Amino acid sequence: MNGSCERILVIGAGPCGLGAAWRLNQAGHADWLLVEREPQPGGLAASFADSAGFTWDVGGHVMFSHYDLFSSVVDDALAGDFIEHEREAWIHLLGRYVPYPFQYNIHRLPETVRDECLAGLRAAKDAAEKPGNFGEWIDATFGPGIARHFMRPYNTKVWGRPPEKMDWRWIGERVAVPDVGRVAENIRLGRDDVSWGPNNTFVFPRKGGTGAIWRGITDKLPAENLRLNTEIVAVDVCAKTCRTGAGDELRYDRLISTMPLTRLARLAGFDEPALDATSACILGLGLEGRPPELLRTKCWIYFADPDCPFYRVTVFSNYSPQNVPDASRFWSLMFEVQTPPGTDEPELWRRTLASAHDAGLVPDDATVASRWSMFVPHSYPVPTVRRDDVLASILPRLEAAGVLSRGRFGAWKYEVGNMDHSFMQGVEAVDHILGGGDEPTFNRPDVVNEKRSAPRRRTSGG
Numbered sequence: 001m002n003g004s005c006e007r008i009l010v011i012g013a014g015p016c017g018l019g020a021a022w023r024l025n026q027a028g029h030a031d032w033l034l035v036e037r038e039p040q041p042g043g044l045a046a047s048f049a050d051s052a053g054f055t056w057d058v059g060g061h062v063m064f065s066h067y068d069l070f071s072s073v074v075d076d077a078l079a080g081d082f083i084e085h086e087r088e089a090w091i092h093l094l095g096r097y098v099p100y101p102f103q104y105n106i107h108r109l110p111e112t113v114r115d116e117c118l119a120g121l122r123a124a125k126d127a128a129e130k131p132g133n134f135g136e137w138i139d140a141t142f143g144p145g146i147a148r149h150f151m152r153p154y155n156t157k158v159w160g161r162p163p164e165k166m167d168w169r170w171i172g173e174r175v176a177v178p179d180v181g182r183v184a185e186n187i188r189l190g191r192d193d194v195s196w197g198p199n200n201t202f203v204f205p206r207k208g209g210t211g212a213i214w215r216g217i218t219d220k221l222p223a224e225n226l227r228l229n230t231e232i233v234a235v236d237v238c239a240k241t242c243r244t245g246a247g248d249e250l251r252y253d254r255l256i257s258t259m260p261l262t263r264l265a266r267l268a269g270f271d272e273p274a275l276d277a278t279s280a281c282i283l284g285l286g287l288e289g290r291p292p293e294l295l296r297t298k299c300w301i302y303f304a305d306p307d308c309p310f311y312r313v314t315v316f317s318n319y320s321p322q323n324v325p326d327a328s329r330f331w332s333l334m335f336e337v338q339t340p341p342g343t344d345e346p347e348l349w350r351r352t353l354a355s356a357h358d359a360g361l362v363p364d365d366a367t368v369a370s371r372w373s374m375f376v377p378h379s380y381p382v383p384t385v386r387r388d389d390v391l392a393s394i395l396p397r398l399e400a401a402g403v404l405s406r407g408r409f410g411a412w413k414y415e416v417g418n419m420d421h422s423f424m425q426g427v428e429a430v431d432h433i434l435g436g437g438d439e440p441t442f443n444r445p446d447v448v449n450e451k452r453s454a455p456r457r458r459t460s461g462g
Helices: 015-026 068-077 111-124 134-159 180-189 211-219 261-267 345-358 387-400 419-435
Strands: 008-011 032-035 047-049 055-057 082-086 089-093 096-099 201-205 232-236 241-244 249-251 254-257 280-288 300-303 312-314 330-338 368-376 403-405
Touching: 008 015, 008 419, 015 032, 015 211, 015 254, 015 419, 047 211, 055 280, 055 330, 068 211, 068 419, 089 134, 111 134, 111 180, 134 330, 232 261, 254 419, 261 387, 261 403, 280 345, 330 345, 345 368, 387 403, 403 419
Parallel strands: 008 032, 008 254, 089 300, 254 403
Antiparallel strands: 047 055, 082 201, 089 096, 232 241, 241 249, 280 330, 280 368, 300 312, 312 330
């Protein structure tokens, strides 16, 4: 169907919605409107400045790309003003720090644990049976040692459920499947092996946090096609209208929704699909002085210990000196905690600071300059064992009614839920509407994740 004369409504000014708006504007399709319930664009990739002058993201975002188009758009939005980083990610385990990816750096573990992990890897190498869930995949891929010490406790902590409740086919490029010979050689040489993965280098905006990317893209769109502070509270797929919280009725011919699929189904009168998501609390800690030597060059650290509340901490002042009010006087940490709604925040802060002190992240005599927090009701879309069946039922029904549900929580596909994936889901949804184009990101995650691009121009250094 050619949509060149259709009125297109886009819900949500996160990466996916802005990708759709960018493509509509670039294609010269004038009859479109983007609505966003928050006062700023960016969605889960927005950034915030607190009253003390610290900048915070909604979690530890980093910018890398599988698409030349996305790289070009982002580069244009920020005029190439990025800082380039070599990823330095770590795992805190058994009182020590192990470079990421864990499975390639087990030489850093105590000898008995190291030998247990290597023996498990060697036994797992011959496991050819197709796994039935993520837990079975972990055991078959890594063996009992790595599974017991890291993969199972960490993933249970992040996802808030045992791995047996999750599918395994979302893995793709997100987990380093170990080469046993390479691991053994790293042990023999005592060699750190840290180059794996699509984000082994990444770029970050010099000023304004990750949200600067999305503000820059928004600023290049026609203001008359944008409505912030506008929440959609009802969707009538028969009449093809949406009602806002202010009572306005917005007509459309085609709808691109990036709100959580569960909410869209509810507003549109469909049975709410049985999909799971994690929720999280982001805690930002601004500190006086300079970071301890332990953190001087680190980007982020994973914590598998179930007694430690946070699963990841980002040394956010290392991403850009402008993330703090004065880099000669302040630094900052950002903690991510998988936590249900209603969690007692003062108690969460108490536990977080205690664990941070115990791990050497925050010196005992550190002076706190700022505390910032944000609860995120939808953090990760969980790839449960039944997810694909649920999506195969609800998404075609919505599309038959003129609605494309796309983006991190619109499509509910964690494997293509990064910023670049989400932006391109919006672009490809518009291409599909305007000219019947395919949607490779939405339809073939494994193919798009094999590719890699990067911004054209970068600035480096602090």
